[in-house]
Amino acid sequence: MIHIYFKKPPTKDKYIYGDRFILSILRRLLRGKKTSGVEKVFTNLCKSFDKIGISYRKNSDFAEIKSTDQIIVLGTGKLALEGYKQPNKIIAGIALMNHPLEWPNLTTEYPIAKYLQHSDWAQDIYIPYYGEKIADTWFSGIDTDLWKPLEKNKKTEILIYNKIRWNSSFWNENLRHPILNFLTENKISFKEIVYGSYKESEYKALLGECKGMIFLCEHESQGFACCEAMANNVPILAWNQGYCLDPNFINWNDGKPLPATSIPFFHSRCGSSFIDFKDFEGKITKFLKGLNENAYNPREYIFENLTLAKSGKRMIEIINEVYNTEL
CATH class of the missing domain: 3.40.50 (Rossmann fold)
Structure with a gap:
């Protein structure tokens, strides 16, 4: 047993x-x-x-x-x-x-x-x-029966998933706020959800309303929210700066850089990633074009790898x- x-x-x-x-x-x-x-x-x-x-x-x-x-x-x-x-x-x-x-x-x-x-x-x-x-x-x-596409007309372009955990003032100033300003100035509709402050039903509803998701998290060992969005067939544009930013881990590693990723389970079918705001500016147009042309199929990736x-x-x-x- x-x-x-x-x-x-x-x-x-x-x-x-x-x-x-x-x-x-x-x-x-x-x-x-x-x-x-x-x-x-x-x-x-x-x-x-x-x-x-x-x-x-x-x-x-x-x-x-x-x-x-x-x-x-x-x-x-x-x-x-x-x-x-x-x-x-x-x-x-x-x-x-x-x-x-x-x-x-x-x-x-x-x-x-x-x-x-x-x-x-x-x-x-x-x-x-x-x-x-x-x-x-x-x-x-990932429970693909629970997390699945909702049959409805999606009127919002982007859902921002905010899971910035460390040095938030710095990353708000240098990443999140510039992204919000960019979307606003370019009339790209968006909504934001913050890790730890929502009910699961709220997240599912937002995934049903939005065409794609910008995922802001320093690193993930798996990333349930990201995978659940992909199971809903919502493509991801993920911040993936490449290193562990948890100050405790940095101390444990004697101050040496520790490679990490925010999207350990990912493929080009799922979307794309960016390193910083400058890189975001170079990737967002192509990502939006892919959304409008149905170029991504993240749910297929989930079925092949994470059921x-x-x-x-x-x-x-x-x-x-x-x-x-x-x-």
Whole structure:
């Protein structure tokens, strides 16, 4: 039996004892239920196994694990493995930590056989610490039944997806604001959505209204929002400056540049990318022309590479390798 685990760190009180419960209710009432990217990895793995007919159990007690069972742990932080005393090998990831230096003894503290990342650039960070045999890649599948084109007349040219996370004042001044000004001055209609501040239904509705999307994010290990837009057959013009800009990663890497990408799953059928605003000016006209001529087909790319079924089959390959079995 395959056991899949996902545990979130407990919510802490913010102002007074017990207010975490009240604040949680208020947030849900104001914003609706939201699923984090890490939780979506867990949810979509379950969907992937459902799609290919693989049985599994979710979050069972560690004491119920049998010697022949296979273990996948996709939780957040050290709490995810707290209390695990079984000898069964573990397939772990995607976000037990932000960087391997936060948990350098993970593979000696627990029987970790694989530590997974979604893409090659993220995996490269873990190889020096855990080794090539343990550090591996597995992509999370996209639910193409949930994320699909809406049959409606699209009146807005561009949706701007704003996921700028670090040094926002600099990037607003040197990237986002110039892009907004360019679109306004050239009478290119647009709407903007900000990461972390919307309901999933709002994002889906905007994807149905807009012909293409400008994706502003420093880097992604997979990029759910980008992939979900592509599943909706919305082409992407992505900011892809080429390096990790997370200040913590820069410190962990002794100040050395760390190659990264905002579009680890991408193809010319999906759209295009740009390095900075000057490059954006040189790419936007061609991108808009491609939108109007239906030159892109990102949904086709998703079907070829990132479906739930393909994700589930890749995980089965990993399980078979780790446990020397044939599922």
